[in-house]
Amino acid sequence: MTGTFTRGLLAGAAGTTALNAASWLDMAVRGRSASDLPARTTDALADAAGWSIPGRGSERESRRTALGALTGIANGLALGVVSSAVRSAGVRLSFPVGTVVKGAASSAATNLPVAALGVSDPRSWSRQDWLSDALPHLAYGATVQAVVSGLPTPRERALPRQKARAGLVGRSLLLGVAAGGRSSLGVAGPTLTAQDTGVVKKLASLAAVAGEVYGDKQPGVPARTSPQVLPGRLVSGAGGGALLARRAGANAALPSTAGALGALAGSYGGLAWRRWAGSFMPDWQAAVVEDAAAVLLSLTACLPGRRRSTRVTRVYHPPRA
Structure with a gap:
């Protein structure tokens, strides 16, 4: 092997x-x-x-x-x-x-x-x-x-892989959109919400998100759709989909593709939002709204609702006299 x-x-x-x-x-x-x-x-x-x-x-x-x-x-x-x-x-x-x-x-x-x-x-x-x-x-x-x-x-x-379910592909798409807004969330979202991730990796992910949130509001930042920035967001979205698929034990082909497409949509959508919102509010306020939306999308994608338990509860019946 x-x-x-x-x-x-x-x-x-x-x-x-x-x-x-x-x-x-x-x-x-x-x-x-x-x-x-x-x-x-x-x-x-x-x-x-x-x-x-x-x-x-x-x-x-x-x-x-x-x-x-x-x-x-x-x-x-x-x-x-x-x-x-x-x-x-x-x-x-x-x-x-x-x-x-x-x-x-x-x-x-x-x-x-x-x-x-x-x-x-x-x-x-x-x-x-x-x-x-x-x-x-x-x-x-x-x-x-x-x-x-x-x-x-x-x-x-x-660890053979099963076919990715529609729900997993949809969550990968949402995570990709979040990565289009804040590229660090593509990997940080699954890392921070995984139960088996070490403290060091989680702290590093938090630092990456915090650094991007701060840097996004600084002057002279390249446009997210520029050739030097957009590929990184697409990779982040695809990587996030692959991490979600790995967590589910599923084939990551469709989730990673959905993550990359979501990152593409999130990059252009976030840029459109900032340009539109900039006409009636300061850019930093529009950026904070985008921060919140990206984090919410990431949590929605990485923290799916718990399935209802299907375990059957046995009821004890005393023997008849």
């Missing part, structure tokens, strides 16, 4: 091999040349870091090619470990869905830096360019999905 980290490395290595094989097969069939995007991305990263690749002529070109390939391998291994950790957290995806999700994550890990660094604009790519990019990444996703689902860890064997 393998652990989460080892399984992730195996999945990442197998997925990277499949991606490279698909790319080389495409080159062999169509006779196209190798892409120079990895090398150009390496140049851009070196420039951003203020570092120049040593050497001249063919020597420097060899280093550019090698560094680009090593960066790709590092991405593949890292995503494999992340995929394994997500499954260990309780997210069980079907093979088709897992293939698409992991393939899209692999493509994003490659193409987002390319776009951010100005190396290339994916919006200008042709249909053939997109196919050449998508098929190898789908091969990566299929391989990683097969490995992580085919090598369960000892904990996964001991």
Whole structure:
């Protein structure tokens, strides 16, 4: 049996091999040349870091090619470990869905830096360019999905997951909305309301919530829907849904998805509230109202009503004379 980290490395290595094989097969069939995007991305990263690749002529070109390939391998291994950790957290995806999700994550890990660094604009790519990019990444996703689902860890064997109920998905959505308002609540809500959580974790969660409540009212805070802030809120919402699912012993695929969607709605909804309320009350008052609403939503999601006891009470009847 393998652990989460080892399984992730195996999945990442197998997925990277499949991606490279698909790319080389495409080159062999169509006779196209190798892409120079990895090398150009390496140049851009070196420039951003203020570092120049040593050497001249063919020597420097060899280093550019090698560094680009090593960066790709590092991405593949890292995503494999992340995929394994997500499954260990309780997210069980079907093979088709897992293939698409992991393939899209692999493509994003490659193409987002390319776009951010100005190396290339994916919006200008042709249909053939997109196919050449998508098929190898789908091969990566299929391989990683097969490995992580085919090598369960000892904990996964001991604790099989049941299907998530509608109530759990709904509570995950509410928790996601709360995380859209105050991102720390996505993880802090389940942590603070869990009976088996240690004091240190609860104090850390309280400190995170208190720090965000204070920082939210300071000037110069980036907008919650900005590219540098929104992803963290989505991750928090998804993580909160996964924690609720883990508590219920359920598959976290739907709860984590609901949490991320709730965080998206809560982020834009909270921003709309602050802009609308700012026309007739000070911003700090609108922020306090949002604080209360986010905490209330988090408590509603994490403290569901107790089920009525179904235990039958036996009544003692004395024997007849």
